[in-house]
Amino acid sequence: xxxxxxxxxxxxxxxxxxxxxxxxxxxxxxxxxxxxxxxxxxxxxxxxxxxxxxxxxxxxxxxxxxxxxxxxxxxxxxxxxxxxxxxxxxxxxxxxxxxxxxxxxxxxxxxxxxxxxxxxxxxxxxxxxxxxxxxxxxxxxxxxxxxxxxxxxxxxxxxxxxxxxxxxxxxxxxxxxxxxxxxxxxxxxxxxxxxxxxxxx
Ligand SMILES: C[S@@+](CC[C@H](N)C(=O)[O-])C[C@H]1O[C@@H](n2cnc3c(N)ncnc32)[C@H](O)[C@@H]1O
Numbered sequence: 458x459x460x461x462x463x464x465x466x467x468x469x470x471x472x473x474x475x476x477x478x479x480x481x482x483x484x485x486x487x488x489x490x491x492x493x494x495x496x497x498x499x500x501x502x503x504x505x506x507x508x509x510x511x512x513x514x515x516x517x518x519x520x521x522x523x524x525x526x527x528x529x530x531x532x533x534x535x536x537x538x539x540x541x542x543x544x545x546x547x548x549x550x551x552x553x554x555x556x557x558x559x560x561x562x563x564x565x566x567x568x569x570x571x572x573x574x575x576x577x578x579x580x581x582x583x584x585x586x587x588x589x590x591x592x593x594x595x596x597x598x599x600x601x602x603x604x605x606x607x608x609x610x611x612x613x614x615x616x617x618x619x620x621x622x623x624x625x626x627x628x629x630x631x632x633x634x635x636x637x638x639x640x641x642x643x644x645x646x647x648x649x650x651x652x653x654x655x656x657x658x
Pocket of ligand 1: 465509530
């Protein structure tokens with residue numbers, strides 16, 4: 458079944474069924490591994506990976522003993538995650554939904570954002586910021602990988618730092634002082650993702 462809508466003009470479900478998923482990395486994102494090695498995930502219990510697709514980080518968080526939630530519109534991607542979790546002897550909560558409309562029963566410690574914000578139509582960005590703010594407890598962390606791209610259009614849509622500073626304003630988010638690490642994407646023409654941890658005020 459084809460599943461496009463005004464909120465999701467890309468037929469993600471069909472992309473997973475066709476296995477046409479150029480945004481996927483082969484394993485854990487190097488930023489995830491660097492954050493993990495640096496202890497950035499320590500002390501976090503609950504984490505959501507919105508638009509998790511078939512990415513490995515959901516299992517990465519589950520393997521760290523986190524209470525991990527993977528959310529996606531695509532039933533095929535979530536079925537894949539379920540099988541991969543089972544094979545690895547891990548568990549996570551899987552939610553099939555337009556995740557911008559979802560709210561948790563209790564606020565979460567962290568959000569891991571990887572090629573999700575750049576995938577949604579830019580007109581939904583403010584809704585996304587509000588959702589992430591609502592999901593997190595004060596002091597909660599947004600692990601963000603902001604996709605850098607000069608060309609207009611998408612997905613992926615560019616997430617320039619000036620645009621992100623406007624979207625995640627200082628009145629609601631603490632920004633790190635240090636310059637972000639850049640991670641070229643292995644298949645999206647090497648477009649860099651800038652890794653930053655924002656803290657919800
Ligand atoms: C570019 S893919 C990235 C997948 C994964 N994060 C990764 O790095 O491989 C974008 C993902 O977001 C999902 N998605 C798009 N809009 C969504 C929405 N409103 N709610 C939940 N998932 C959504 C798609 O189904 C797709 O899996």
